Amino acid sequence: MADKMDGASGTGTAMTAASKERPPQAAYEFLVVCNRLPVELRAAEGRLSWEPSPGGLVTAMEPVLRDREAVWLGWSGRHIDDSVPASPLPHDLGPCALEEVALTREEVEEYYEGFCNETIWPLYHDAVVTPVYHRHTWNAYQRINRRFADAAARLAAPGATVWVHDYQLQLVPRLLREQRPDLRIGYFLHIPFPPAELFVQLPWRQQILQGLLGADLVGFHTQGGAANFLTLSERLLGLSPKEDAVDVPDPAAASGARTVRAGAFPISIDSRSFSELAAQPEVRERAAEIRSAVGDPRTLLLGVDRLDYTKGIDVRLGAITELLDEGRFDDCVCIQVATPSRENVEEYQRMRDEINQMVGSAIGDHGTIGQAPIQYLHQPLAREELAAYYVAADVMLVTPYRDGMNLVAKEYVACRNDEDGALVLSEFTGAALDLPQAYLVNPYDADGVKEAIVKAMSAPKSEQRQRMVEMRRQVFTHDVDRWAADFLETLRP
């Protein structure tokens, strides 16, 4: 995906838009349905441009879809009722078409910022901030899920495969099946699926489960997520799950029931392309420049995240601040890169202020003129630039309170072609199951995090290499193509 896609201008009102000559209705054999398209329309300095959408879902799905005959159905990040010029979607994914589901400003507020990101997101992430339950945002969620389902139903060829993604669209499998029982429907959740004790807080818990059970296959990052889902189907709906499947009553099925499978499909990245990027001479030169720009420290540490309260950015900054206070961070620098995210949601605004304050205090207390032990970039970076940061960093800090997978951890590993570098990784990420050789930490244990950072910084090169070689083996043998192939193979009738 190009980093900037200009020419995002035109006239008229933006409505449902297709990226290229649209095939006749109901002509796609393979559809991917996500809240996000791979690109979003952003306004900056009085200009509109198409930019890559933030987050791991797009990082993972973009290489899977790049060379496929398919359609990617999603939202472009714009409000259709704003008086900005309409902008045709860019043609950038080879044979894969893009189709936009249009949302108004009010719908974005209620469905996306409200139900998705003030209810489901915190609830599914261990309620690290308190989820709120509002009936009007639930109503919007139902309405918008129906809009996505209707669009998919219109575009799918008879017997097509439809792959629905993530927590924003949990009702779509059922809504789609009601209209189109001929379709093969897969659903993948990119975030954790919570234990029953948390899920039962949801006033609309049965509807959400029934929505998901409209799929033929429901995928999670971990076995734990799949087990939680099956347990809940028994507890809340009275079904009788077996080890990896559950039968649901379905009058359209000859036997009167339909089998829904549930399983773990840990997602990954396009490992080879990250590694190739990191090997480029320009990226390596840029990595050296980055080190030199921060004073060629003894150890360079790095954090890269969306600015999200689940990511534990405060955990690592707190640990580093204490190490600074104790004089154990001399000649070390930590760079934290945080992409702006969900900026209209109150908890994200609060988090942003808190991180600003933590960075400011650390620099104020421990910086000298021209030298700051913590460097903070609140901005998205181009992929090449990001790879240069990964190459530059001796220690990568990934400390979420809870994370479905965490692709940043895998990207760092894929970029370490010299087999050096150390990864500090929260136990509460899906990635910790795939990369147990990392320096694993409990993000709630402040002393433990500090000691793991010190251990990673001071480990002998031979130990770091041993760990990194194993992690690289995992990341290269389990890339995102394998993930998609496993899921789609299991989905086949």
Ligand code: ADP
């Ligand atoms: P999440 O999906 O919750 O954001 P992940 O770690 O799984 O978390 O995925 C984040 C993705 O966003 C990664 O592909 C990462 O490279 C990308 N990313 C994170 N921060 C930035 C940034 N500042 N600039 C560009 N890309 C970023």
Ligand code: G6P
């Ligand atoms: C996570 C979610 C994705 C989401 C991404 C970025 O990866 O699982 O569904 O797209 O964060 O968040 P945003 O709210 O900007 O789409």
